[in-house]
Amino acid sequence: MSLKDIYFLLDSFYNITGLPIRYYSNEQLVRMLPDIPSYLDPVGKALPVLAQDEFNVSYHVSEDFLFYGKITNDGLAGEFILGPGYYTPLTKNHLSKIMIHSTISYQHSTLFAEFITKIPLISFEGFLNSLCFFNFALTRKRITVEKLLMTGNHFNSFEADIKNKMSQNLYETETELTFHNTYTLEQQIIEFVRTGDVERLKALFENSVRGKGGLVAKDALRQEKNIFIASVTLVTRAAIEGGLDMETAYHLSDTYIQQSESLSRLDTLSFLRQQMVFDFAGRVAMNEIPEKASLITIECIQSIKKNINSIILVSKIASDLGVSASYISRRFNEDMGISLSSYIHKIKMEEARKLLAFSDKPLSEISNYLCFSSQSYFQNQFKKYTGETPLKYRNSFRNCT
Structure with a gap:
């Protein structure tokens, strides 16, 4: 140059x-x-x-x-x-x-x-x-910002310290901020936590343009801590709505807030906030899976979520995992209480709800993205699943916001 x-x-x-x-x-x-x-x-x-x-x-x-x-x-x-x-x-x-x-x-x-x-x-x-x-x-x-935060050498001991304190507080305590142009980003984070969608959260943090919130403190450190507390509150509620045990969610919330108050660096606070969101989302994701679920069922769920915008066939999943279609269908039904094909349909519909709520993509594009045979078939299936047409769902969601 x-x-x-x-x-x-x-x-x-x-x-x-x-x-x-x-x-x-x-x-x-x-x-x-x-x-x-x-x-x-x-x-x-x-x-x-x-x-x-x-x-x-x-x-x-x-x-x-x-x-x-x-x-x-x-x-x-x-x-x-x-x-x-x-x-x-x-x-x-x-x-x-x-x-x-x-x-x-x-x-x-x-x-x-x-x-x-x-x-x-x-x-x-x-x-x-x-x-x-x-x-x-x-x-x-x-x-990415996340990778930049992770490159600091001080995070090696910091992250280990966080994990130790989380474990100790969670298992031994048994006895914005006013947002301005951050609303859409906030709602996306909440939705991804509620559904336990860790991969989408990672992509959001890597690629999104950060919103700008209002001032809620007289100095930068207190500002970040106040934002952190507001974020924990919103994420905790989303995780509970997603099925995370209430006591676990609130203990985790208290632990993160206490940890944030002990910090004196803006970068460590920013890192802690991202890890907090990932932690809650990850727990929601694991909460969806029964504790005694087989490894093959867990791998099956991961494969489905990873390939949400593809044609997902039981035979293809079975082939990728090296088992027969009949075996994986039987184990999945035993572990999850729902047929594999029904679960695939459910995940597709939940993805459609996110796209309708958080994007302006036309119905035809959403239908193609989720690999439905036609837009009319997608609309019929969405109505059966939610009780509303895709357009009505999108409008009702935005009227609420």
């Missing part, structure tokens, strides 16, 4: 996001946007921390809750540093702390405040999305 192309990429990113960005070559600053004197740049303390990270894409949250990101390209000399970004409006006290920690002279307070307050507010996840976007534009290599 030529220097001219690099400049174009820097200009484009800054014009789109408003986030400061720098290009270093041989540890020397080549270009920064916006063009400010070095004595006003608070990045100094973040640079050594980012330099220690072995990954090509990494992030750092400062003690003042400022977000920074680093991107290096194996085929290009130098590195790119993004930030600072921040989530909540900066108070005079917060500005003073940033200047002190960044060793910026008080005599430059007016110029510094003018620079940093022009940076648009952005959530931590929004900042990570911007970091992933710039990395793709630069390297054509895709990395």
Whole structure:
């Protein structure tokens, strides 16, 4: 990539996001946007921390809750540093702390405040999305926010600690936020938790554009904790509706909230929130399967959900799993109390409900996606299953929201 192309990429990113960005070559600053004197740049303390990270894409949250990101390209000399970004409006006290920690002279307070307050507010996840976007534009290599969060070395011990505390609290305690443009995303998460659809949740977290909620706290850490508590509340209710035992759900909710209150990092809170959603959804999914279900039945259910947009034949499932169709049909009926063909139909209908509720896809496209022989046959089957036509179901759902 030529220097001219690099400049174009820097200009484009800054014009789109408003986030400061720098290009270093041989540890020397080549270009920064916006063009400010070095004595006003608070990045100094973040640079050594980012330099220690072995990954090509990494992030750092400062003690003042400022977000920074680093991107290096194996085929290009130098590195790119993004930030600072921040989530909540900066108070005079917060500005003073940033200047002190960044060793910026008080005599430059007016110029510094003018620079940093022009940076648009952005959530931590929004900042990570911007970091992933710039990395793709630069390297054509895709990395998701979830994977970026998981690359931090501190998560190895953190995740183990979470699991230990979950087990201890669950089995020894036997004696938004006001959302703004997040409603649709929130409803999708709730629906996927309610149905135990872990795979769809993973895809949603990897590919969705993060919504922006309102401010519910005076500082970034409290903001994230409040969002976390609201999220746990919604997800807990969805899991109970999906069949998760109420006591288990509430114990799990209490454990996650207690754990969130003990954290002091925005990135660990964000990671915990995603793991919390996956945990509840996973428990709902396993709750659907009887405790003594055979392995062949569990594999059969996984195969059906994975191939929901294909023609699903009992003979094909049996062949893939290396057993006879009669055997798998008999075991499935014994384990689940429903015939395999009826279960396949049920899963197809539940998928149709999601598509009608959360997308604008026409009926013909939904019918084709789920491999029904015709749109009219799909409509008849949906009405038999739900008692409503697909169009009426879609309209009634949206009237409720």
